[in-house]
Amino acid sequence: xxxxxxxxxxxxxxxxxxxxxxxxxxxxxxxxxxxxxxxxxxxxxxxxxxxxxxxxxxxxxxxxxxxxxxxxxxxxxxxxxxxxxxxxxxxxxxxxxxxxxxxxxxxxxxxxxxxxxxxxxxxxxxxxxxxxxxxxxxxxxxxxxxxxxxxxxxxxxxxxxxxxxxxxxxxxxxxxxxxxxxxxxxxxxxxxxxxxxxxxxxxxxxxxxxxxxxxxxxxxxxxxxxxxxxxxxxxxxxxxxxxxxxxxxxxxxxxxxxxxxxxxxxxxxxxxxxxxxxxxxxxxxxxxxxxxxxxxxxxxxxxxxxxxxxxxxxxxxxxxxxxxxxxxxxxxxxxxxxxxxxxxxxxxxxxxxxxxxxxxxxxxxxxxxxxxxxxxxxxxxxxxxxxxxxxxxxxxxxxxxxxxxxxxxxxxxxxxxxxxxxxxxxxxxxxxxxxxxxxxxxxxxxxxxxxxxxxxxxxxxxxxxxxxxxxxxxxxxxxxxxxxxxxxxxxxxxxxxxxxxxxxxxxxxxxxxxxxxxxxxxxxxxxxxxxxxxxxxxxxxxxxxxxxxxxxxxxxxxxxxxxxxxxxxxxxxxxxxxxxxxxxxxxxxxxxxxxxxxxxxxxxxxxxxxxxxxxxxxxxxxxxxxxxxxxxxxxxxxxxxxxxxxxxxxxxxxxxxxxxxxxxxxxxxxxxxxxxxxxxxxxxxxxxxxxxxxxxxxxxxxxxxxxxx
Ligand code: ADP
Ligand code: MG
Numbered sequence: 001x002x003x004x005x006x007x008x009x010x011x012x013x014x015x016x017x018x019x020x021x022x023x024x025x026x027x028x029x030x031x032x033x034x035x036x037x038x039x040x041x042x043x044x045x046x047x048x049x050x051x052x053x054x055x056x057x058x059x060x061x062x063x064x065x066x067x068x069x070x071x072x073x074x075x076x077x078x079x080x081x082x083x084x085x086x087x088x089x090x091x092x093x094x095x096x097x098x099x100x101x102x103x104x105x106x107x108x109x110x111x112x113x114x115x116x117x118x119x120x121x122x123x124x125x126x127x128x129x130x131x132x133x134x135x136x137x138x139x140x141x142x143x144x145x146x147x148x149x150x151x152x153x154x155x156x157x158x159x160x161x162x163x164x165x166x167x168x169x170x171x172x173x174x175x176x177x178x179x180x181x182x183x184x185x186x187x188x189x190x191x192x193x194x195x196x197x198x199x200x201x202x203x204x205x206x207x208x209x210x211x212x213x214x215x216x217x218x219x220x221x222x223x224x225x226x227x228x229x230x231x232x233x234x235x236x237x238x239x240x241x242x243x244x245x246x247x248x249x250x251x252x253x254x255x256x257x258x259x260x261x262x263x264x265x266x267x268x269x270x271x272x273x274x275x276x277x278x279x280x281x282x283x284x285x286x287x288x289x290x291x292x293x294x295x296x297x298x299x300x301x302x303x304x305x306x307x308x309x310x311x312x313x314x315x316x317x318x319x320x321x322x323x324x325x326x327x328x329x330x331x332x333x334x335x336x337x338x339x340x341x342x343x344x345x346x347x348x349x350x351x352x353x354x355x356x357x358x359x360x361x362x363x364x365x366x367x368x369x370x371x372x373x374x375x376x377x378x379x380x381x382x383x384x385x386x387x388x389x390x391x392x393x394x395x396x397x398x399x400x401x402x403x404x405x406x407x408x409x410x411x412x413x414x415x416x417x418x419x420x421x422x423x424x425x426x427x428x429x430x431x432x433x434x435x436x437x438x439x440x441x442x443x444x445x446x447x448x449x450x451x452x453x454x455x456x457x458x459x460x461x462x463x464x465x466x467x468x469x470x471x472x473x474x475x476x477x478x479x480x481x482x483x484x485x486x487x488x489x490x491x492x493x494x495x496x497x498x499x500x501x502x503x504x505x506x507x508x509x510x511x512x513x514x515x516x517x518x519x520x521x522x523x524x525x526x527x528x529x530x531x532x533x534x535x536x537x538x539x540x541x542x543x544x545x546x547x548x549x550x551x552x553x554x555x556x557x558x559x560x561x562x563x564x565x566x567x568x569x570x571x572x573x574x575x576x577x578x579x580x581x582x583x584x585x586x587x588x589x590x591x592x593x594x595x596x597x598x599x600x601x602x603x604x605x606x607x608x609x610x611x612x613x614x615x616x617x618x619x620x621x622x623x624x625x626x627x628x629x630x631x632x633x634x635x636x637x638x639x640x641x642x643x644x645x646x647x648x649x650x651x652x653x654x655x656x657x658x659x660x661x662x663x664x665x666x667x668x669x670x671x672x673x674x675x676x677x678x679x680x681x682x683x684x685x686x687x688x689x690x691x692x693x694x695x696x697x698x699x700x701x702x703x704x705x706x707x708x709x
Pocket of ligand 2: 322323440
């Protein structure tokens with residue numbers, strides 16, 4: 001007995017030694033093994049998970065109404081007394097309906113529940129109850145108001161109401177457990193266990209940003225007592241939500257600040273800018289660099305010279321000429337006796353880079369190899385011995401067994417598909433190599449701050465001169481004739497056409513079929529024209545042969561799936577027809593469109609849409625019509641899709657944002673970022689904030705190398 005007593009006796013009377021954040025849900029009061037399995041299905045494994053399992057919406061049931069004032073069609077809550085209760089069995093289907101009549105002296109209300117005869121036990125005549133449900137029937141007629149399956153609570157003497165008479169949280173539930181049962185469990189957890197939440201934020205940060213204590217925020221986000229504005233709660237901007245969102249941003253930015261700080265501590269390679277290879281390469285280029293290209297190259301060259309690891313992101317619109325910039329930096333590495341690699345997200349893109357770069361550096365006598373999952377082991381000897389000077393590849397580059405002899409520079413193209421984790425993996429292939437990241441998707445500032453918050457950023461905000469604007473128009477499937485006549489016009493001017501079909505992973509076969517069918521159809525429509533077909537299933541050399549023919553002008557119309565997104569550069573192709581444009585994402589459409597508008601002619605992008613389609617698709621198509629500016633497109637894309645999808649945090653390896661929304665909460669993000677970076681600046685090891693440090697490490701799941709201690 002004594003032992004038990006000692007255990008439960010603690011300085012802090014709120015502290016219960018039997019539960020902690022990591023207590024499995026099964027051992028939480030009111031759960032048990034069966035329900036634990038259901039909760040796990042909802043993503044809850046520990047007590048902490050439960051406390052952070054927030055409602056997805058709230059229902060305002062705090063205003064108790066008189067029966068007389070109930071409005072038809074509304075969700076209403078009323079307190080009343082049972083006058084009669086009975087079970088009715090339907091004659092045909094033998095369904096048991098439990099029906100009660102209640103009154104509050106201003107009127108009568110009928111309520112019924114289906115197949116729950118046991119309710120008879122609770123609703124005795126004279127029992128006071130609160131009912132909350134959607135009002136049916138006509139409260140002004142003789143029959144009075146009715147509610148089917150309302151939420152109910154029996155009113156005792158000293159009750160706390162969970163489901164009625166308050167701002168009621170609504171949780172996502174699953175088969176086997178109702179939203180109401182989840183609510184009951186959550187109520188117990190929040191009332192009994194939220195004291196285990198410790199506030200890890202420095203008090204000054206709370207003060208400066210007007211944030212409420214963490215345990216209060218958790219309580220209020222579940223069962224609002226103090227801040228019960230339904231609008232604010234449902235939009236996720238109540239004071240409780242603000243605190244929780246701030247924390248998500250803060251922990252994210254704090255991690256990024258740690259990563260960024262590392263650069264200034266770690267030793268990197270100082271490349272000498274000899275300029276021999278680079279100058280020979282630049283002199284051989286058939287064009288002048290744009291001012292933006294020159295500026296960004298200078299930034300990179302300065303970075304590479306410094307004895308710290310470079311961590312730079314280059315972003316700029318499709319066709320702004322990032323490849324040349326990447327190549328120059330690779331040449332600097334090679335000239336210093338180091339290897340350089342370039343990692344692309346798809347085989348096709350890797351191959352394309354390989355072909356382009358190979359052609360560009362051929363004359364310089366540089367040994368360049370391609371590594372994809374298909375090219376198993378072939379060049380790994382060359383890479384390990386260092387005879388391969390430039391290595392182009394897919395994520396096959398970060399495979400365990402691939403060893404570099406002396407990797408000095410790693411470039412990642414199309415970064416939006418890679419994340420922090422892959423970046424770290426690539427970095428480990430050398431000893432503190434310089435890292436350059438290139439993305440063709442311009443990133444809204446808000447996203448750049450978060451996804452790339454640990455990087456220095458360069459922007460190529462200028463297209464090579466002589467590019468003509470692209471005129472984009474949406475056509476509906478009913479306007480085929482008009483589209484065909486525009487195509488004929490273009491062809492008669494001896495120019496070429498792309499026709500793009502969608503390729504959606506789940507139904508690859510089906511879409512392949514539509515491209516092939518389209519190819520046949522266009523052959524019939526333009527019998528006098530040469531038409532080519534490329535898609536991902538055609539072997540690489542055949543695909544290349546077709547593309548080469550298109551480039552040489554031997555093919556007039558190229559029918560393709562999205563493989564051409566990253567494919568070829570054909571200045572004479574001045575029209576693109578996108579079939580089922582409503583199925584494409586905005587960023588992808590913009591990428592595709594970047595394949596035209598490269599010659600001296602006006603270019604046309606025709607987006608063929610097949611109704612019916614939703615609001616979002618409509619906005620995407622409108623967005624394409626209204627601007628060619630990649631940055632505006634990116635903002636619009638973010639706005640339409642919302643950050644979750646765009647952000648892809650799970651994939652990128654940075655902490656999830658569950659409550660916070662980078663678009664809606666941009667001010668909060670900026671504040672959190674400032675606080676986080678200031679804190680790391682003041683003391684990068686967070687020595688004075690052990691609890692914060694522990695929370696940070698947990699959130700980033702061991703990805704913050706600096707914080708090993
Ligand atoms: P992206 O930034 O989309 O990767 P690329 O590097 O593929 O663009 O360049 C697109 C095209 O523009 C290529 O054919 C490239 O040779 C050409 N290019 C790059 N820089 C210039 C320039 N300064 N002037 C003219 N053409 C250029
Ligand atoms: Mg590119």
